[in-house]
Every structure is written in structure tokens, then in C-alpha cells.
Amino acid sequence: MPPEAVLSLGCSECPRLVATSLPGRDYWALEEIMDTVVARDPAAKVKATGYRGVFEVLSGQDPQGLAVQFLMYNHAFIARVLPVLACAIPVKLKEALSGLGLSGLRARLEFKAREPLKGTLTEDLVRSALASAGVILVGRREGGVIIDVESLGKCVIISFGEPRSCGPRCTVLVPSRSL
Secondary structure: OOOOOOEEEOOOOOOOEEEEEOOOOHHHHHHHHHHHHHHHOOOOEEEEOOOOOEEEEEOOOOHHHHHHHHHHOOOOOEEEEEEOOEEEOHHHHHHHHHHOOOOOOEEEEEEEOOOOOOOOOOHHHHHHHHHHOOOEEOOOOOOOOEEEEEEEOOEEEEEEEEEEEEEOOEEEEEOOOOO
């Protein structure tokens, strides 16, 4: 799969990035996200989602390249930046993870379920799908690579990489040297 492609299974629109703000800093985080993304892709769109402090970036650029762009600046109001490498409806989660070619990857899981999938998408279901895809889950002390699985609307977004600082309390997942 070329790096600029985002694997999308059953979702109408897959963002290239998802970013979250620090609590109560939505407006300023949105400004920081727009400034950083537009520096790389002037045609990109940054949209607030229906969740407080959660923003999505729609762009034609490579998600991991956009994520690395956040390392070039110091962000004071952004909490997390995730390059979206795949998105899928929950019944296609195993297929999406398998399509990313993660077999043998040692990573720790970060999981977040939001409404409307909060009761449907469980951590056990995600762990099972990751095991089917050959991902070896490790504890916090062992893993430098993070695989982030979270719901956004009716879709599940998948991101993975090494965490890097993009500000005092900002973390971005960037491509791992071990992948």
C-alpha cells in the first residue's frame, strides 16, 4: 500500500489526521492545527468533530508526513496528533488491521471508544483483532511503538508509530524505524 493511501473499509470519509486539544483549549488548538497543516498542504481542511476537543484533518497528503510536520513547531494547546493509517466500520476491523501488514509488530495498545460505538467496540474485541493480525501486544515498559485504536463517529480509526513530543504536553505518533 503506498504511504499516501489510507485504508478505508466501510467508512464514507477517512481523515488523514486526528488531533485532540488540551481541556478547555479547543479554539487555540484548532488554530495550531490549522497553522501546522496548512504549512504543508494549503488545500487541507480541519474540521471539529462532534466530540469536544477532537479535530479531523482532511487532506490529500501522506498522513505520516503530516504528522511529522507537527515536530517542526512547539504546540501549547494540542494534546495528541494521530496519523490515520486505516479506518473501518467495527465489523471490518480485523480486515483493516490485516491490510496494514502489522504481523510481528510489538506494540502497546491505546484504546478509546466514543459514542455511538462505546458499548459495541470493546477493548477485548480490539485485542482479539490485533492478535488475528499478528500484532504482539506488550506492556508500557516494553513498547516504544504504540498502536492507537479509537472510534470516531461510526468508524474505527487506526494509527501506529513512536510517540514524540510536539510541545509541553503534546504527543504525536510518527513512523517507527522498526516498522
